[in-house]
Amino acid sequence: MYINNDTLRFIAEHRNDNVPQLALAAHNSPNVDLPFALDQIAGWQTACRKLPSWAKNPNIVYPPHLSMEQCSSQTTAEYKANVAWRLVNDIQQATPNNSEGGKGNCDKKQVGECEHTSLADLTGGFGVDFVFMAPHFAQATYVERQSKLCQLVQNNLNALDIGHAEVVCAEAESHLKTMERVSCIYLDPARRDKNGGKTVLIEHCSPDILQLLPMLLAKCGLLMVKLSPMLHWQLAIAQLQEHGAWVSQLHIVSAKNECKELLFLITDRQNHAQCLSQAAAQSGQLHPTPLENPTPQQATGTANSTHITCYNDGNSFQYSLAEADATPQTILQTPPQAGMYLFEPNASIMKAGCFGMLCSRLGVQAIAPNSHLFVANNDLPDFPGRRFKLVATTSFNKRHLKAALQGISKANIATRNFPLKPEALRKKLRLKDGGEHFLFATTDAQGKHWLLVAKG
Template identity: 30%
Template structure:
């Protein structure tokens, strides 16, 4: 990269890249395409991968590779769950996961079939100070045919079909982990697979054998990743680990096994109690609908509502907590009486969507009031008027 391009990037680091692409540059020496890719990449990683952002000599890949890459939060989480002598990352990509995982191993191998990404990774790892990562430009399937063994193998299968639609089956992904699983566990005792939260957990268990753990990772109450850990010859109960990274709060963790969930029996509320509990997105994705209630001694509002109740405040709950100020039967009379101008609305097991209900109630979005529209165990439709409990 020449000096003119570097100066252009520094000067326009916070500018809109679409506008920059339409402007004529003041110098013919400026590589505008490279500059825009760098600026766009820096803007993407500023909050997503701060360690990379603070290294100004990195080069960035095309937009798609960045969109599919892990965040620093999720990459660091993965690094806490595997360590050993050697790890092989079969889907290197931008190298975020490989970089953070490599800190727990003596030797790391980055496999990537795209030559451009290999060149970027080799440059970037040097800039970041990594000295134990070997770069190999080949396809995952081809590398698995070579002679090697490893403590761990890591994969992030491509989650987009040729049409651009997101895949929800392992057989639609590349590499096809379902097809390769026996070969993977022949090469390594442990395999970690990163998947989109769009995957159905039951379907994954039908497609994969030897699952030891399933991790569901949420950031700011949005599911970001599913991690599946395979272990050679493992055939015991699957441990499901939900981890949530709320904004400006310590992480929330909830663990259970499928056997524990199956054995649980929910207690249902006869009436709405003082505190309302909404599990975080990871727990809801995992299907821990009965065991979350049992662990906290909650009453459930309805079998399909997935909202929980107690008269005593449970401060260690993994999710949001609200104090119920009023319970209203959902009917025309109560809608007319409702004197709320602004509120945050959620619907659970309710016949109307948020937008439909907001229009019906004539309430603006925002404020410090929360309305949960839901169904009770007696099948009555209600509005729960709440305030948030800030711990």
């Protein structure tokens, strides 16, 4: 990909500048491709935050702003790459003479070291997910309909020394019709309508996954689909299975306590039992662990045997839908007391809604069915979320409030199952933002409002 020297020099000189101000300034460099240079400067600044290993590589070329904002971060891309490696390896071991050509029992560090494994990313985009997944496969094909993105990704594959990957400029649907069967197909369908507005429902994505499912399942051993974190995932699982797909795993992936994506892992029913033995990544190392003592539903593949992994910055909480359906929350029957420990689940747990599993496994109690706040008499260092020590609890009686908040001039305020939003409550309590105290306003199981004063 040719870039003239004047443009390269401009990018290097202004890499740390404010891009909007740089765009408005007068420049006496007629040989500089200014729109391209601004994209590179803005892209590099974003990469420092999202793709730190790429930001260190001077030969990476970045796309326009929207593609940079929509692309995966390095953290989530690495997570998907490890999940793909483990699950494809599991399928290979289960089917040593499978149609993907695997030899079975491949226990090498990367699937790419095993012969004949193959990946097809049919919605390549900027290629972040593809670049992190490709080294795990012996063959990898990137498919993208935009020729400019194809050129950019080919440049970046060369810059990152990924020489075994093929770039194909084509529509996903047309390439799917003619491609050979592969070990894994990856899809990150567009979630914007023709006017650029965001879409959430699976049937509104492009390409249309539901319509293409029969062909997709015929062309791969594993189908990985990344969808919006705003999606109603229970409905999506039901829709996929109604169309003949078996959703063996769902990964709810968060970074810095913000839910980033839903990753659906779809296999045929012949392989689903083996796939269910692969839980998503263990904390820190991202190595899936076997699902112990599978239930009859998990062994036979009924609708609630999908295995769920809630992942957030190295913390992984795993369960099956069958377990969750059979495990209600334990509700606190007495008012919360100072001295108790308060727990707020992370973003992935909140999205999953597996609150009964938290109660069952960790011994916590929910303040109310819809509070999404939990208490226990002892600290739980491994709780998947934030932990606090309650220093005071109070009703909203003026005298009680004044006593509980004595000496507190500022606090971090959150509301759960409470009629006021945090800013309105802050104004009512006349407190500044910040400080060492955390205030949680909530409603207990008897309908009484409480203010919980805590420290982290």
